[in-house]
Amino acid sequence: MVLDHFVVESPEAGAVSAYTDIANDVLLDHNLARAIQKLHIWIDPEYPLFLVAGTLGRLPPLVRLRDFAEVTYAPGKVTLGINEETHLATLLDRLWSRYGKNRVEQPDRWTVEIADEPDLPVDRDLAAMVVSDPAEGLVRDLIYALLSIAPEGFRVREHSYENGRFWLASSENTLPEDLPERIRALFAKMEEPS
Amino acid sequence: MILVPITYKGGVYRHDEIVDLIADLGGYVIQKHMLATEVVLLCLVPRDDIPLIERIGRPLGGEVQPSPLVGTEVAIVTPSLSIHHLPHPACDIAEYVRRLGAKSNMVGLARGYGKRVAQTSAEEREIINEHDCAVFLLGNFEHCIRKKMEALRRGIEVPIILTGKPPTEELRRAVDPPVAGYVGNVGRFMHRTKEADEIARLDAIVAEITRVLDLRREEIAKDPLSASPARLMAVIQDKVPEVLDVTSPTPITVQIAGLRVKLPYAEYADRLRSAEVEEGVTIGKLADVLPSRMRDYILVRIKPSSETDIVV
Known part of the structure; x- marks a missing residue:
């Protein structure tokens, strides 16, 4: 050693x-x-x-959302295209705690959708969110x-x-x-x- | 007739001939392993007949090796069963001793760690005392070994072999009153023993166990047992055939002066006591049939001939 x-x-x-x-x-x-x-x-x-x-x-280095996912903003929802699953479980935990389980959906293995509500908007700088250290x-x-x-x-x-x-x-x-x-x-x- | 412990390794093909030959010569197969196409027999055979077994085994690819630990049960005592002591060195030593023919049992103490708090429970002491000898695997500090051994050895009646990191002479000086055997330069380590010097240390442990058990055999020879443990094993296999259905690798474990029979004590103890070795001589007359502290097994302790006035 x-x-x-x-x-x-x-x-x-x-x-x-x-x-x-x-x-x-x-x-x-x-x-x-x-x-x-x-x-x-x-x-x-x-x-x-x-x-x-x-x-x-x-x-x-810190793992940020942009390191393994693409974030697309559309009216009413924010879509995350997951490229690598390693940090997906931690990401879901963080999204659930920040936006609540009722607003976070995972229609398939590689996609996560967050409902964008006017009174509780999704962070516009979501890609920079720290997922894990x-x-x-x-x-x-x-x-x-x-x-x-x-x-x-x-x-x-x-x-x-x-x-x-x-x-x-x-x-x-x-x-x-x-x-x-x-x-x-x-x-x-x-x-x-x- | 002097029976000596050997290991026979050979092919499965026609190995029954070797088993029959050993029985015909008056020897006993203590344990039989079938490993794919190989068979390993741990046996006690008459000393003069070893060349005959070698000669008959040679065409079958058989080899005979002396195995001084066949017919012994050794407790490998480790301060705990945590990552600190397992799998290395405790499992390595238990496995190596097993290769040389001994039946080794690992005894992980509940509170064997720490120089101030180390202690053994009554159950642990009784289990260790059911063996032929106990190998205590202690750590790297002479200071701790000196303190801990005072507590750990209390109530242990079987010979103790102490291993630790300090050299053998330092271990000898550290423990008072002395124990039966010492092996230094072992201690706690956290990698598998595979280098030549590490294997040499395992060999040193086996040599020390062999020396201590030879002394024990000499002691027993001064007042011989009423029956040989291997003979009682054959009697039990014959009279209580249910033991042959036990799935344990050694349904009957042979010790230097006794046997561990892996059948429930409550159901089988009386049948064992009344099993006849020879006309009018039952196991109950030759030995104490006791409940073992290991599961619900039966422990048979053979009495010396001076106590029974019988030798069979």
């Missing part, structure tokens, strides 16, 4: 190689190795505490993968993701009070020139 920064630290030397292999296997199995840019893992079996911090590489799924998969890497007994957990930076802490006991400092220290180590 080629990351810009990939370090596993632990007071037990044997465990370092074991957890390097585990992290490697899990991230490759979940197709996350390409998404992650930096990863730093710290495991203390004494406390016990498992900390991981990292950054994601280039995030996949692949980063959301990526982060969900990432957290699941990190929990698979962490020792199983560490059931007290906390995690965060913001602007491509993520961290996860887990322990069998209450998380330490100085957790934010420890996380900051891990990020600082990642920033150090190798």
